[in-house]
Amino acid sequence: MNENAVEVRNLHVRYDRVIALDGVDFDLPRGTAMGVVGPNGSGKSTLLKTVAGLIKPSDGTVRVQGVAPQKLPPGTIGYVPQIEDVDWTFPVSVRDVVNMGRYPRTGPFRRFSAHDRRAVARAIDALDLGTLADRHISELSGGQQQRVFVARAIAQEPLLLLLDEPTTGVDAATEDALLHLVRGLVADGLPVLMTTHDLDRAPEWFDRLLVVDRRVLADGRPENVLESGAYAGIREHTHTHGHKR
Amino acid sequence: MIQVLLAPFELDFMQRAFLAALVVGGLCSTLGTYVVLRKLSFIGDGLAHASFAGIVIAYLRGGSFWIGAAIATIVTALGIGFVHRRANVSLDTAIGVLFTGAFALGIFLMSRSTRATLDLQSFLFGNILGVSPNDLALVVGLGVIVAVVVGALWRPLLYTSFDRVVAQAAGIQERFVDDALLVVLALTIIVSLQLVGIVLVAALLVTPAAAAAQLTKRFIPMMLLSAGFGIFSAVGGLYASYQLQASSGATIVLLATLLFFASLGVKALRTRVVR
Numbered sequence: 001m002n003e004n005a006v007e008v009r010n011l012h013v014r015y016d017r018v019i020a021l022d023g024v025d026f027d028l029p030r031g032t033a034m035g036v037v038g039p040n041g042s043g044k045s046t047l048l049k050t051v052a053g054l055i056k057p058s059d060g061t062v063r064v065q066g067v068a069p070q071k072l073p074p075g076t077i078g079y080v081p082q083i084e085d086v087d088w089t090f091p092v093s094v095r096d097v098v099n100m101g102r103y104p105r106t107g108p109f110r111r112f113s114a115h116d117r118r119a120v121a122r123a124i125d126a127l128d129l130g131t132l133a134d135r136h137i138s139e140l141s142g143g144q145q146q147r148v149f150v151a152r153a154i155a156q157e158p159l160l161l162l163l164d165e166p167t168t169g170v171d172a173a174t175e176d177a178l179l180h181l182v183r184g185l186v187a188d189g190l191p192v193l194m195t196t197h198d199l200d201r202a203p204e205w206f207d208r209l210l211v212v213d214r215r216v217l218a219d220g221r222p223e224n225v226l227e228s229g230a231y232a233g234i235r236e237h238t239h240t241h242g243h244k245r
Numbered sequence: 246m247i248q249v250l251l252a253p254f255e256l257d258f259m260q261r262a263f264l265a266a267l268v269v270g271g272l273c274s275t276l277g278t279y280v281v282l283r284k285l286s287f288i289g290d291g292l293a294h295a296s297f298a299g300i301v302i303a304y305l306r307g308g309s310f311w312i313g314a315a316i317a318t319i320v321t322a323l324g325i326g327f328v329h330r331r332a333n334v335s336l337d338t339a340i341g342v343l344f345t346g347a348f349a350l351g352i353f354l355m356s357r358s359t360r361a362t363l364d365l366q367s368f369l370f371g372n373i374l375g376v377s378p379n380d381l382a383l384v385v386g387l388g389v390i391v392a393v394v395v396g397a398l399w400r401p402l403l404y405t406s407f408d409r410v411v412a413q414a415a416g417i418q419e420r421f422v423d424d425a426l427l428v429v430l431a432l433t434i435i436v437s438l439q440l441v442g443i444v445l446v447a448a449l450l451v452t453p454a455a456a457a458a459q460l461t462k463r464f465i466p467m468m469l470l471s472a473g474f475g476i477f478s479a480v481g482g483l484y485a486s487y488q489l490q491a492s493s494g495a496t497i498v499l500l501a502t503l504l505f506f507a508s509l510g511v512k513a514l515r516t517r518v519v520r
Contacts, residue, residue, distance in 0.1 A: 052414040074416030081410060090282060090407050091464045100404045104415040108397035136462045149411075156415060 005030050005160050005191035006051055010060035013046050020046040022214040023060070028160075031189040033182060035196055035206035035222065037231060042213040044195040045082055048162045051193060052079045064160055074104035078158030080149050082165045082195075088138045095133040097148050098123055101155030123155035126181055143174035150178065154185070161185065163194040179205060199231060253487040261376045266479040266497070268388040269440045272433050274453035274475020275395065278468045279426060281454040282406045287337055288325075288427075289447030291344030292434045295321035297351035297443060300368055305358055311383060314435045321347050322427035326420070371442035371494035373483060384436045394429050398422060403464060440479065441494035452501040453478060459508040474504050 006028035013021040021043045028034050036044050049055045051062055053069030064072055078101075101123065102116045112120075124133055127147040132140065140148065146166060153161060163182075167175045182192055182205065196202070202209050202222040209225045211218040218230035225231070253259045280288060299317025303310050321343050329339040367375065376384075395402070401422045404412040413419045430450075437446045453474035457467045482497030489496065 054410060054414055072416060076416060077414050079411055079414035084408070085410075086408050087282075091458065091462050091467050092407060093463060096464065097407075100400075100407070100412075101415075103400040103404045103412075104417055106400060152411075158415075162414070 003029055005032075005065065006193065007063040007066075008047075008051070008060070009063075011047075011050065011057050011062060012059035013043070013050055013055060014058045019214060021050070024212065024214075024216055026210055026216055026219055028191050028193055028208075030191050031186055032208060033186045033192040033194065033206045034208045034210060035194055035202050036210045036212055037196060037199060037202070038212040038217075044212055045164055047212060048079070048164050048193065048195060051160075052077055052162055054079075075156055076159050077162060078153030078156045078160070079162045080146075080153050080164060080166055082168070084145065084149055086137075090137070093134050093136055094129055094140070094148050095120070095124065097137060098129070098133075098151045098155050101152040104156065119157055120155045123151040126154060127151040128177060141171075143170040146170050147174060147177070150181070154181070159190070161190055161192045161194075163192065165195050165197065167196060167198060199226060202226065253484060258374055258376065259487065261378065261381045262373045262483055262493075263480060265373060265376045265381055265384050265436075266440060266483045267476055268384050269433075269437045270449065270453075270475040270477075270479025270497075271472050272388055272391050272475075273437055273446075273449035274471045274473075274478075275468060276391070276426075276430060276433055277450040277452075277454035277475070278457070278464075278471050279402055279406055280430070280450050281458060285336065285340075286447070286451045287340050288430060289434060289450035291325070291340040292318050292322055292431050293438065293443045293446040294344045295347035296435060296438060297368065298347040298354070299351075301351040301355045305354060311435065314438065315432070317347060318431040318435055319428055322431040323424060326424050326427055330420075367442070368438065369442050369444050370492060371438065371440050371445070373440045373493045376439060380439060384439075387432050387436045391429050391433055394425060398425055402426060441497055445494045445498045448498040448501055449475060449479070452498070452505050456501070456505040456508040459505075459512040474501065478504060 004027045006026075008024055008026050011021050011024040012019070024043075024047065026034075036047060038044050046055060050057060051064065051069060053062075053064075053072070062069060064077065069077060098120050099112075102112065102119060106112065106116065124130055127150055129144070129147060129151055132144060137145065137148065146169075150163070150166060153163075161182075166178055170178075179201075182194070186192055186207070194205070196205070203226075206222050208220065209218070209222040210216060211225060211230045218225045218228060220228075254263070280286060296314040296318045299313035299315070300310050301313075302308075302317070303313025324343050325336070325339045328334065328343060329336045332339070334342075401412070401417045404417055405419045405422050409419055434446055434450075437449060441449055454467070454471040456474050457470035461467050461470060478501035479497050482500040483493050485491075485500065486493040486496035
């Protein structure tokens with residue numbers, strides 16, 4: 001078995017005429033938390049969606065566990081998008097949403113196994129949602145909503161976790177809880193790929209940091225990447241090309 | 246008095262009609278939960294109208310109306326999914342384009358035909374009293390198929406209805422689930438045509454589920470409540486139509502509509518009490 005959970009080679013993604021990613025290469029080894037930073041419009045979310053198999057590469061390849069993401073067995077990738085574009089009046093409680101994490105692995109006509117129920121209970125505990133479990137999703141704060149969607153991804157017991165700016169717009173307590181959770185999962189061997197805007201805390205979160213602006217500008221230990229000034233460089237350079245298509 | 250009340254149950258054709266109403270009311274309102282949650286209210290109307298092309302073609306060529314309706318409706322259902330993905334238009338738009346096209350094809354073919362015009366009335370408004378033993382067997386058979394498909398796919402259907410993108414990333418085959426729902430909807434609509442007709446079938450899909458949504462914030466209770474409302478409307482409406490000597494389809498839909506407003510009233514009362 002390959003030691004890399006994710007291998008991205010020469011990845012290009014174009015939307016009509018807009019180039020979102022223009023030749024991205026990197027590897028994500030198992031048991032590694034990799035942060036992805038870059039200015040708005042740099043293709044960070046596109047990168048996550050492509051690794052999740054939601055967008056097909058225009059060119060190049062993405063391999064997760066050695067195969068194309070679309071060909072993975074159900075339940076392999078846990079994905080938490082940046083903005084959950086769901087109908088908040090949908091008739092589901094917090095527990096119902098976390099239960100969905102088990103659905104990809106639950107065959108037709110099967111009831112939840114003891115293992116399914118344990119995975120859900122653990123995820124609810126890990127995100128401290130116990131007292132909210134029977135609430136309707138419309139009765140939650142922004143931070144609580146974010147925790148529910150992370151809990152669903154954890155309950156899935158994925159082999160790769162993709163988090164798209166999970167700390168944007170959440171309270172400090174939620175952010176700390178997420179940090180603690182991610183570090184624990186990574187210590188257990190789970191690979192995590194996560195986008196963020198928070199450079200200051202990158203060394204706490206990640207083992208590796210990828211600076212992306214349609215291509216990879218830097219890839220290494222967070223301290224080294226931040227010291228190298230690779231990010232400061234693109235910030236200025238964004239102002240000049242950011243509005244161009 | 247009692248004899249008058251029980252009279253409808255003593256007639257063979259009424260017994261068949263009640264059984265058909267039970268199955269159709271339950272099926273439509275159960276699937277209707279997904280239709281309402283996916284905001285596809287338009288689809289019932291669309292697929293029902295699309296069946297008309299198949300009915301006319303079957304009539305002109307002397308084939309079975311059921312088979313004609315089934316082919317036209319399923320082809321339209323899958324066509325809607327295809328156009329939605331290929332032409333990159335909203336599902337509502339795809340439905341609007343295809344069902345009017347299919348309905349127009351039916352009218353076009355009929356207007357050119359020199360044969361006596363089809364008894365349109367019974368297709369547009371239903372003819373539940375004309376349910377033959379064969380029709381009933383077909384309704385029950387299709388009902389079993391639909392129930393098995395929903396039993397197998399209720400979880401992926403729920404997940405993709407709520408959060409399509411994440412379900413897809415997690416490996417749920419969302420296109421297969423969508424197409425399965427469309428085909429099952431098509432089958433359900435066909436068996437419903439005889440009960441309520443093309444014009445009113447959409448109400449049986451949407452109204453009971455919309456009523457249930459007023460009373461609960463959980464999915465399974467909503468589905469069960471919707472099924473209860475659907476069965477009550479179909480069976481109760483059929484009974485009332487017999488006693489009132491009114492159109493069965495219209496009476497059924499009116500009863501469902503009444504239940505919807507009653508649910509709305511109960512919800513309003515509840516929120517006032519809570520406040």
